[in-house]
Amino acid sequence: MTTPDTDAQVVFVGYNAAYLRAIDGKVPSGSVVVIEEPDIIRKRNLYDAPAGFDCLDRIVPAGYQQSTEALDLAVELASARPVAAVVPGLEYAVPATAALAAKLGLPGATESAAQALRDKVRLREVAGAGGVRNPRWREVFGPEDILDFAGDGPVVVKPANRQASVGVQLLDSVDADSAALAWERTSGAAEYEQVPDRELAWRFLAEERLQGPEFSVEALVRDGEVIFENVTAKTVIAGPYPVELGHLLPAPLDQDTRAAFQDAIRKLVSATGFETGILHAEWILTDAGPTLVECAGRCPGDYLIDLVDLAYDTRIRLTLIDLLAGRPVELPSSAQRTSAIRFLAAEAGTVTEVAGVDTAAALPGVHAAEVDVTVGQEVRVWASSWDRAGHVIATGPDADSTRQRVLDADAAIRITTG
Template sequence: MDKYTTSKYLVIVEPVKKVAELVKTAYSMNIPLILLVPFENDVPIFEQMVPNARVINIKNDSIDEWIKLLPPVDKIGGVLAGNEISVDRAAKLAERLKKGRYTLYEDAICCRYKDEMRKRLKSKNVANPKFVIIKNKSEIEEATKEIGFPCIVKPVDQSGSVNVTLVNSNDEVEAAFDRIKSVSIFDYVYKPEEILIPRKEEVIIEEYMTGQEFSIESFVRNGEVIFSSVTEKKTTHAPYFIEIGHHNPTLNYSNIENEIKEFGKTVLDALGIREGVAHCEVILTKDGLKVIECANRCGGDNIMNLIKNSYGIDFYKSLILNSLDMDPEIEITQNNSSAIRFFYSNNDKKVNDIYFEEFNDSLAENVVECNLFIKKGDKINAVKNLFDRFGYVICKGKTPTEANERIEEVLNKMHIE
């Protein structure tokens, strides 16, 4: 008998076919699955990906209508979000069904929308940048007088650094405001008619914080952080702040990792994240640690792969177990280091040729993954958001320095002409 045997369904809300680690992991565990899929064309894709799952096409954003499509409540064991934009609605569905372990909807909202997160953290006296939330361009001048220049303009309902911009004048704020209103992360993933969730009108103008960025990957059960790890970020900095690399554990800040973890616990407590995985991004400013943002979900950018290679912990598997009120498998079985670096360009260019020199045996055994998303004849865009990155390499090592050295070796062997 499989150790994860259960007759209860795990409901996954709006899984994304291109980033389906959660779905694939649950399937590999023989967990009965119900996938609530908003796009009719994706139904056969998921039916092929997980043949034994019940794939249900949802036509709207109504929790009441979703419940009518589900089997009786006693057949359901838990609910999880299939992507970041579904965290709040998955929490609402779990709360309505009263099944499994979940963060309450009122708290999940603060993990989904950056304006709600900022307001909650401020009310709990957690170190936050100064911020103003606006809806109209007529509010820009007053907001920038309060915040000052340079400042950051960002949407409240997006991710992946899409439309996060450093600005130095009211004219630049207006341009950033217009960009946020006209283009969203949804435009990179969905067709217009496929988007069920209306955009929020709010835009945040906030203090420009400088310093080293980190993410804290935590596992929470019944309000207690039972595991956390700090990842050091590498970004393009101004004006778009695109993440181009991660080191787990940190490459240069091992002396303050415990301090960062404790700050992360304070953030999770303030936001009410009581169950599952949390991905919290913070920055070490001259005034100390401050929150960039925090989400009740697995970190993207293959960070979960880094955690697995560094510590032997499968966050996806443990998240699934916890949501079904089973014991998560949070046990450190190894102490290694791992790192990822994304391939990107600072300029628009056409790829005439792209290749790697052959890896020697010593390097090859430390390369976990190396993937390119482009080929000869393709065009590379100057990096302005995560969708402009065109591949990545993940390396491991006994220490953060060793993992980083392997990354640099691979980068030196890549040639783009």
């Protein structure tokens, strides 16, 4: 990272504690301002959050989710102190971040690209027009549309503009009853702490259910050019809810397959008109090649940035700030090692015991072993990423050894429920 301007501030749209922890002490004191929805500040009790970070000056309440209220802060923010960069802290902040950066004359995704990345209907339209391979799809407005689209074949039903696998369902076959139930679960999916209380507009898709292994591509882009990319192999749980169980990167791929992913991400950048920032694009590798599932225009979740940093010796979050500030960046062309994460599961019920965390943490190559549930807490069957019970992270010299290390760490932890 280049030396930042100590007089300038970095504006984050959306409060992301993991991002702030990663940059705290590495950017000037008090140089970060966060814009967050007033309802989310209240729900997450973020009033005293600035006291926990040296870098965080304040949290400014303003609407940004399907709202232009945050744009009204542009003049106020810039007049108080120069703005070096505007960074998307969360998935729902991507359009507002792009709009605010554009208004301030700073590098960013572009407003049109951000809108496509936040709406899978629009993304399907522009990606398909740009030569990106897509599944067969249709916007749906009720169970009758799902049934009409699917016939009796397998189908994916999902929101077009939500996050974290919320409301996504995989159906092996479809009849009137299953279509009605899928619509009820998809359209009724809730994220209490992640969205404001005001009414928001949600859209929904039915898509052809693809067959093949799942991957993601993490890419940094400057002025429409990919300057760094990584391919991650994904593991998803079986059943109707495709929640991610683990990640391994760089994915062990042959040269032709890797080249196919490189071509696919460049076509996607071109199709969306994405200019500067970070992309996290998810794909299924079908017999025809990489086929787009979805794409986000912010740092990926699931600790993927931490995995990239461990494998490539990078500091992607700091690099992204430099990129969005228009500063030069240096990035490696290859990984130094492999890294992996495995998310912890437990039988549904009340947690009665958590054991083995210290044992897992002491295993070779393990960098993290964290359990997010405590004794007395209810554990649910996984329906979204929010239902996972913790994670373990490991590194190793190659994919096979790293995969085994993370599985050994997973096996060492016992979460007992009753």
